[in-house]
Amino acid sequence: MNEMNRTPLLEVRDLVVRYPIRGLSKREIHAVDCVSFTVHRGETLGLVGESGCGKTTVARQIVALERPTAGQVLFDGTDISTLRERELRALRPRIQMVFQDNDSSLNPRRRVRELLCAPMLYHGLVDRKDGAALERRLGELMDMVELPREALDRYPHQFSGGQRQRIGIAKALSLAPQLLVCDEPVSALDVSIQAQILQLLRSLQRDLGLSMLFIGHGLPTVRYISDRVAVMYMGQLVELAPSDALFDRPLHPYTRALCNAVPLADPTARDFTAHVLGGEVGSNMTPPTGCRFHPRCPVARECCKDMSLNVSLHTVEDGHSVACPYAQERGG
Numbered sequence: 001m002n003e004m005n006r007t008p009l010l011e012v013r014d015l016v017v018r019y020p021i022r023g024l025s026k027r028e029i030h031a032v033d034c035v036s037f038t039v040h041r042g043e044t045l046g047l048v049g050e051s052g053c054g055k056t057t058v059a060r061q062i063v064a065l066e067r068p069t070a071g072q073v074l075f076d077g078t079d080i081s082t083l084r085e086r087e088l089r090a091l092r093p094r095i096q097m098v099f100q101d102n103d104s105s106l107n108p109r110r111r112v113r114e115l116l117c118a119p120m121l122y123h124g125l126v127d128r129k130d131g132a133a134l135e136r137r138l139g140e141l142m143d144m145v146e147l148p149r150e151a152l153d154r155y156p157h158q159f160s161g162g163q164r165q166r167i168g169i170a171k172a173l174s175l176a177p178q179l180l181v182c183d184e185p186v187s188a189l190d191v192s193i194q195a196q197i198l199q200l201l202r203s204l205q206r207d208l209g210l211s212m213l214f215i216g217h218g219l220p221t222v223r224y225i226s227d228r229v230a231v232m233y234m235g236q237l238v239e240l241a242p243s244d245a246l247f248d249r250p251l252h253p254y255t256r257a258l259c260n261a262v263p264l265a266d267p268t269a270r271d272f273t274a275h276v277l278g279g280e281v282g283s284n285m286t287p288p289t290g291c292r293f294h295p296r297c298p299v300a301r302e303c304c305k306d307m308s309l310n311v312s313l314h315t316v317e318d319g320h321s322v323a324c325p326y327a328q329e330r331g332g
């Protein structure tokens, strides 16, 4: 526990990401708005919310593929959002990403061996001339993701989706990261395969003592793998709590809707709460004022659209925080 109390490995502070819309001067997509959370050492934080709510945008700022409009991304105490590319380069191996659709990150013309070697050589983690050490490391990686050594000499298309995801995980692990950002890593896989990949990620996380940000939109999946879970709605966090507390006692009306939607949900549906919630979703170009969820909220009041409404997360009990100012009076 002491370990957990020290500087978090990752701290996201008041993150804002806006995308300009081409051709529409001054209009912007409010993709992420004032999002703050931490990931502690050895912890898995789940990030859940419907498609388009800003999850991948958050991930891209954390792995420094983009620079945020405002706010900070502190990795081990350093604000990486202001680092120059040369300084970032030294940090990149420590923060690795596993993608939903990793086909685009696995060059089809390269054998697995080459796919895995390239980043390790680029970052100087192995010596090109020390063939034996390189081979040992490749073998180790195959063992970690439970693929046979022969896999090293095959091409990505010769594998199933689940096996390709194992290769994607091996590629991320090859750089010995401290933080793994997994963006819907099982969403594209058959349900029967999803559980195997999740189990693999969970045991790797534990065995290697990794920190993980696990992005998903299936609640059972996120619950299974996460120590804590953050719920996102239209660019903002609406609730954050330890996994069990969040799913057993959801406080925010949106989280409640998500929990109710689970057994019926079609995981591929864009808006999987549509059948439990009415109202207009609204646009992230002109987000609703006050609480962004108010147009769809079953218990909204007149004051929920007030511009001055404070919808930042506030703590209601140990480690459980919620953005709805009225969550507590309604009870858990």
Ligand SMILES: Nc1ncnc2c1ncn2[C@@H]1O[C@H](COP(=O)(O)OP(=O)(O)O)[C@@H](O)[C@H]1O
Residues within 6 Å of the ligand: 019, 029, 030, 031, 049, 050, 051, 052, 053, 054, 055, 056, 057, 058, 284
């Ligand atoms: N590069 C971009 N340029 C413009 N808009 C973007 C870009 N990336 C994402 N968006 C928009 O930002 C919002 C959040 O997208 P995203 O982070 O991909 O959501 P999620 O991963 O939760 O499905 C969406 O409205 C999306 O269309």
Ligand SMILES: [Mg+2]
Residues within 6 Å of the ligand: 052, 055, 056, 057, 183
């Ligand atoms: Mg996404």
